[in-house]
Amino acid sequence: MPKEINRFPKHFALRLIDWQKKSGRHDLPWQKSTDPYRVWLSEIMLQQTQVATVLERYPRFLERFPTLKSLALASQDEVLAEWSGMGYYSRARNLHRCAQIVWHEWGGQFPEHVDDLITLPGIGRSTAAAIAVFSFGKKEAILDGNVKRVLSRLSGFEGDLSKSGDTQLLWDAAEQLLPETAQQLRSYTQGLMDFGATLCVPKAKCLSDSQQCPFALECKAKQEKRVLELPRKMKRVKVQDLTLEWYIPVLAQKVYLQKRDESGIWAGMWTFPEQLNKKSNSSLELEPLVHVLTHRRLQILRTVVLGAKLKDDAVGRWFTYEEALEQAIPKPVKDTLKSLMKLAVTL
Numbered sequence: 626m627p628k629e630i631n632r633f634p635k636h637f638a639l640r641l642i643d644w645q646k647k648s649g650r651h652d653l654p655w656q657k658s659t660d661p662y663r664v665w666l667s668e669i670m671l672q673q674t675q676v677a678t679v680l681e682r683y684p685r686f687l688e689r690f691p692t693l694k695s696l697a698l699a700s701q702d703e704v705l706a707e708w709s710g711m712g713y714y715s716r717a718r719n720l721h722r723c724a725q726i727v728w729h730e731w732g733g734q735f736p737e738h739v740d741d742l743i744t745l746p747g748i749g750r751s752t753a754a755a756i757a758v759f760s761f762g763k764k765e766a767i768l769d770g771n772v773k774r775v776l777s778r779l780s781g782f783e784g785d786l787s788k789s790g791d792t793q794l795l796w797d798a799a800e801q802l803l804p805e806t807a808q809q810l811r812s813y814t815q816g817l818m819d820f821g822a823t824l825c826v827p828k829a830k831c832l833s834d835s836q837q838c839p840f841a842l843e844c845k846a847k848q849e850k851r852v853l854e855l856p857r858k859m860k861r862v863k864v865q866d867l868t869l870e871w872y873i874p875v876l877a878q879k880v881y882l883q884k885r886d887e888s889g890i891w892a893g894m895w896t897f898p899e900q901l902n903k904k905s906n907s908s909l910e911l912e913p914l915v916h917v918l919t920h921r922r923l924q925i926l927r928t929v930v931l932g933a934k935l936k937d938d939a940v941g942r943w944f945t946y947e948e949a950l951e952q953a954i955p956k957p958v959k960d961t962l963k964s965l966m967k968l969a970v971t972l
């Protein structure tokens with residue numbers, strides 16, 4: 626049975642809007658526009674990337690792909706290369722597919738309604754609601770990880786957020802808390818995001834002792850000293866250990882990369898071969914790397930193979946180090962290339 630949800634502080638929406646005006650974030654570049662392309666891009670980038678990184682990469686991405694059309698007509702390789710270093714590459718693939726669908730099937734215009742937005746790749750219910758609010762002034766509730774935490778703590782919600790029934794109760798509450806006008810909705814939604822990102826943060830103890838939380842006197846989690854216990858999520862994702870072996874062919878200051886399949890880890894990106902049949906003169910072991918993905922902890926064993934005579938073909942190509950760094954490569958490949966560049970004098 627889903628747990629009951631308790632009451633929220635009185636006039637929550639108006640007080641949050643007031644807090645946002647005084648203490649929220651006002652200078653983030655994506656806040657300056659209601660253009661759905663820009664709003665959507667910022668929402669996707671912010672899903673799993675720190676604000677400080679998005680501040681650097683968002684303008685760069687827009688310079689490379691200034692319009693929905695430019696993104697839709699680009700190749701997946703170009704999009705992955707621009708996304709390189711931000712991780713969670715399924716976001717980049719979905720971003721590209723979404724741009725293509727909006728360009729070809731929606732006449733280049735994002736739909737306004739949540740029910741249509743969530744049919745697009747990479748857009749979940751909360752992201753759809755954020756786009757609908759910020760770009761189209763719709764009355765929709767967001768409920769991302771930050772908002773779940775804020776609402777759970779304020780109301781002392783005991784529900785288990787790995788269960789859909791309990792999460793639905795929070796959705797219902799989020800909808801009931803919405804203010805009325807489009808202007809209020811934008812400030813309120815931004816306020817919820819800012820509040821969860823800067824004040825009611827995940828791991829630290831409640832920051833309201835050092836920073837003013839307007840709800841400190843009514844917050845159930847604070848009153849009951851359960852701030853770090855909420856929200857509750859019983860089912861933890863199991864992390865799987867996996868070992869990868871990379872053979873890194875190097876010849877005359879060039880390095881050989883292979884394009885990965887369109888499914889699995891780092892789909893469609895360039896990495897080093899995991900098997901190598903060609904004979905070579907000598908090899909060199911690099912320190913193993915550990916790289917953590919959402920559900921996997923990878924141990925990557927790296928052997929530099931000197932002088933392997935491989936030819937460019939459908940999946941593999943020789944690149945100079947500089948060219949290789951420009952491709953769609955995941956972070957461990959980038960780190961390996963940088964190590965190789967340092968070693969290049971002796972190879």
Ligand code: SF4
Nearest residue numbers: 825831838841844847
């Ligand atoms: S009192 Fe603390 S836990 Fe409660 S809403 Fe404010 S910041 Fe969050």
